[in-house]
Amino acid sequence: MGILWSRYVYVNRYKAKANPLYTKLHDFVKHKDYFVLTTNVDHQFQLAGFDKSRLFYMQGDYGLLQCSVPCHNKTYDNEELILKMVREQKDYRVPTQLIPKCPVCGRNMEMNLRADDRFVQDDGWYQHAELYQEFLEKTKGQKLLLIEIGIGFNTPAIIRYPFEKMTYLSKDTHLVRINKDYPIYPQELVGKAISFDEDIDIILDEIIK
Numbered sequence: 001m002g003i004l005w006s007r008y009v010y011v012n013r014y015k016a017k018a019n020p021l022y023t024k025l026h027d028f029v030k031h032k033d034y035f036v037l038t039t040n041v042d043h044q045f046q047l048a049g050f051d052k053s054r055l056f057y058m059q060g061d062y063g064l065l066q067c068s069v070p071c072h073n074k075t076y077d078n079e080e081l082i083l084k085m086v087r088e089q090k091d092y093r094v095p096t097q098l099i100p101k102c103p104v105c106g107r108n109m110e111m112n113l114r115a116d117d118r119f120v121q122d123d124g125w126y127q128h129a130e131l132y133q134e135f136l137e138k139t140k141g142q143k144l145l146l147i148e149i150g151i152g153f154n155t156p157a158i159i160r161y162p163f164e165k166m167t168y169l170s171k172d173t174h175l176v177r178i179n180k181d182y183p184i185y186p187q188e189l190v191g192k193a194i195s196f197d198e199d200i201d202i203i204l205d206e207i208i209k
């Protein structure tokens with residue numbers, strides 16, 4: 001993890017302000033029983049005021065480091081380190097002693113992002129996976145609206161396909177798919193799904209109305 005990463009994380013994780021789109025989404029759900037399942041790795045949901053216990057960041061977090069091996073199943077908050085790296089960089093270089101090393105094996109640390117099978121799922125990850133499962137259990141037999149935003153075919157097995165299956169299997173579940181490039185949904189979901197390929201901002205305004 002070097003200069004580019006530290007700048008990137010700084011800009012996207014620590015310097016970022018709430019994107020108005022997320023604030024709008026929060027205004028829409030805040031008085032409802034909701035849960036957010038996301039492949040985002042920034043903190044836009046938290047910045048917009050979403051309740052942390054209603055979020056599951058399944059693909060990692062710019063704010064966390066892990067061992068690159070990984071030799072143990074733990075993640076480490078990187079805020080202090082990133083701020084220091086950004087502060088002390090010179091001529092596009094970060095002082096060597098600031099390059100993070102694993103406190104257990106001494107090898108390099110890297111971002112806790114799911115890029116391959118070395119992704120560390122720590123206690124926090126499992127805790128939020130559990131919260132999501134509890135939410136699904138709790139809402140069984142109740143009306144459930146799945147709003148899927150911007151999920152294409154990069155990792156469809158994580159959100160897109162499961163949402164289709166849940167909509168198909170429960171009479172109380174409906175799906176709103178917002179996707180510029182891939183708005184289509186399976187024939188079996190006709191009458192239970194609706195999709196939009198317009199701008200997310202415009203669609204959210206309409207749904208909120």
Ligand SMILES: [Zn+2]
Binds near residue numbers: 067068103106
């Ligand atoms: Zn290690």
